[in-house]
Amino acid sequence: MKSICLFFQVHQPFRHRRYRFFDIGNDHYYYDDYSNETIMRKVAEKSYLPTNKLLLEMADKLEGKFKVAFSITGVALEQFELYAPEVIESFRKLAKSGCVEFLSETYSHSLASLKDAAIFEDQVKQHDERIFGLFGHKPRVFRNTEMIYSDEIGERIANMGYSAILTEGAKHILGWKSPNFMYVNAINPRLKVLMRNFKLSDDIAFRFSNKNWSEFPLTADKYVDWLEKLDAKEEVVNLFLSYEAFGERQTEDTGVFNFLEAFSEKIVKSKKLKFVTPSEVVENLQPVSAVSVPHPISWADEERDLTAWLGNGMQKEAFAKLYDMKQQMAKCIDPEMLKDWNYLQGSNHFYYMSTKYFSDGEVHRSFNPFDSPYEAFINYMNVLSDFKIRLNTFVPENEVESEIAALHKLVEEKEEKIKKMEADLLRLHKAKRRKSNPRKK
Template identity: 70%
Template sequence: MKTVCLFFQVHQPFRHRRYHFFDIGNDHYYYDDFTNESIMNKIATKSYLPTNKLLLKLANQLRSNFKVSFSITGQALEQFQLYAPEVIESFQKLVKTGCVEFLSETYSHSLSSLKDKIIFEEQIKLHDKKIVELFGIQPRVFRNTEMIYSDEIGAHVAELGYTAMLTEGAKHVLGWKSPNYLYVNALNPRLKVLMRNFKLSDDIAFRFADTNWSDYPLTAEKFISWLENINPKDEVVNLFLSYEAIGDRQAKETGIFNFLESLLVKIAKHPSLKLATPSEMIEELQPISIVSVPTPISWADEERDLTAWLGNGMQKEAFGKLYSLSEQIRRCTDEELLKDWNYLQVSDHFYYMSTKYFSDGKDHSYNNPFNTPFEAFVNYMNVLSDFKIRLNSFVPVNEIDSEIASLHNIIIEKVEKIKKLEANILALQKRERRKK
């Protein structure tokens, strides 16, 4: 019996508007609402809503034989709430069928796991809180941003109480080993590690409609035969995909929806194949070995490393400067600032600064609002500059700043006092009128 684990990543960043040097200190709104709303609406209509509808239909039809798992970032959830609340409803309907598992991740789809343990933990807590709030599920399995994983990150996640973690079945890590087994973390064997079968996953996500591909057209029958012909001792096949792959990257016209439906029905009814969520899988199966990942891996590009986000000097500089603020952020209580802080951490900002055009440029330009990585960097640093000015006035780092901060507080107090007194005046005036 082989277990197929189908997992989708759902994420949309809050993209920045063109933030000019002249705006620094003068205008504190960083987001391109129009672009964010139109991209969200486009993907919701083309992908999220129709796919959810299909999955709901399958869940009702196949009952307990149907299993699927998601991780939805806080950024995506916030955008659903703002621009497409019907997507949240459709996810809630899916949850009610009991066939769905939600995984934990960082709220901002951030790279904090690589830099700052405390911020990383806060990000996870924030995300789980939001998931419980919206779907009433407490996640038990962790999926880090873009499948980023290392022994150290895994051990840290285990400490936080998660039972398993998803990552890429990267060739340079596995070597001769197969991704089609359950593994455990090298530092803390209590944490199970699920390795993505990138060949089969990308066949669906990237190559499905590629007419130059030797296996085009891909049919459910063909895919099932591949699953059947995998080494008979292999236990699992992890299909981890971006949710936009269904319906947006692979448009409806390619037949992706019919393929997915027919594939899932066939797996559910197959004598030697079955679907499972990550949590079910780790209870049923025995891990086969540890997997040693000393340096972080991810599911991005051909290299499966971090160079998509932290490959060049600009990306490292922006990343370093962002997290140099974490000390101050810890002392900050302003909601607006904390919100912007969460949005600033989104890994997409660093992805836009990538200079790796050649093999994967196409993927890097997907929904990228910037023409060049340099433009992306300059824009981000301008936003960060303004953010820092605001942060300094709230959480002072030196004497002058603390003076400004205290003056700032005085102004806030005075404003509140004025409001109170105005209210008093109004009340008195009313009373006066009543007397008359």
């Protein structure tokens, strides 16, 4: 039987507020709490909660034959806890059903795998600890931010102890080969590589409600028929999607939830298909060959490369400035600084700066909270400038910065002392007024 590996990405970033030049050094809070809460509540109600409810029903109804995998970022989990704790509880119920595998990834959905091994490994460790703490699962399979993968990244993942990694079945990598097999890393064959069937995945994620699509409407019968008619030699079909495809990108009135339910039932009833988790793919199938990926790929845009995040000068400059602080951050132990450092690494900040208006312009504009990529860049650099000032007070770069930090600390201490003295003076004035006018309460 052909294996159907269904995987969902779940991610929501902490979005920055409009942070002006004059805020630098004066206001150290960077986040748009209203937008973060509003968006999270909206997506939770339209997508996460109803889809989790449906999957739980499928797990019960299909008696263990329905399987699904999730990669949930640490920053998404934090926002669930802040704004939609019922989503956490619904994922816990799914975890207890036995039908779910939770995968590993970077805590803040960062691009650290492209820059620094130590930071990358620390983020992965943070993520796995949070997953285990919430759901009792220790991830065995890895899924990098935006499915970014290369031979070198794969080797690092293998050395970290993971059995497999999920990535994009990019045409320029596979050539004539099919994504519907299991491969191995070209450097370390211990790491298995599962490659996304982007056509079949995007048929659901992006084309489902497109009335101009030649295959519209997409029914469960039609879709399962496509799967059953694939070459009999092909062993696994990896359907990797963003979870927001259900209820958010493809709204409820498109019939996408009915499709998901009918699709799941038909897979289980099929004599040619079965659901599996990524770990089950690794255990049950043999790799057909190594796959060579000398340069990083991703699942973004037509090019399937890194240009969505690092394709122009603004993105590269912001990325470089951020990680210029890595040595200082390695010495920093302040919890607020570490939290902001994690959030600053989120790949969305760089995505907002994209100027790709030709091949995938609509996608980039629709997910961008800023009016232009240049505004996104300026906003991020303002935040980064303030963060750098704060970091220098904790970990001065040199003697000059050390002196500035000492003076800054002295000024803060004096300001606190002045506030205390003003409070004492106000209290004494009130006491004096009460003594001079004892009838007045």
